[in-house]
Amino acid sequence: MIGWIVWAFVLIVQxxxxxxxxxxxxxxxxxxxxxxxxxxNGVWICSNFFIVGSVLDVIxxxxxxxxxxxxxxxxxxxxxxxxxxxxxxxxxxxxRFT
Numbered sequence: 001m002i003g004w005i006v007w008a009f010v011l012i013v014q015x016x017x018x019x020x021x022x023x024x025x026x027x028x029x030x031x032x033x034x035x036x037x038x039x040x041n042g043v044w045i046c047s048n049f050f051i052v053g054s055v056l057d058v059i060x061x062x063x064x065x066x067x068x069x070x071x072x073x074x075x076x077x078x079x080x081x082x083x084x085x086x087x088x089x090x091x092x093x094x095x096r097f098t
Contacts, residue, residue, distance in 0.1 A: 004073070007050040010085065011077035014043045018083025020093070027097060 024033040030087035034070070058067045 003050070007047075007054070008073070008077045010043065010047050010050060011074065012081035014040075014047045015078050016085040016088065017043045019082050020089055022080025022087045023085075023094070027094070029097060032093070032097075045072075 017040035019034065021033070021036040024036040027033065054070050054074075058070055
């Protein structure tokens, strides 16, 4: 159970970092781009440990319900992180550049 909670947090941070990195590329602030890119890539590699582990669990068990839950879990927390990234960038970070 703790692993799923940690993975949910990692997914949110992964999408948050990816969203910020994507938005940073459209700005003329290199520091913003560098920090967002380092965060995005660092969290992405950590997230892959959870993804691979979960996929292997599904394959080993052959459990279709676990597969559907894993896909829904990943999708929900990835979307949540993406929306949080946009909100954070617009409301807090990018206001400082205008």
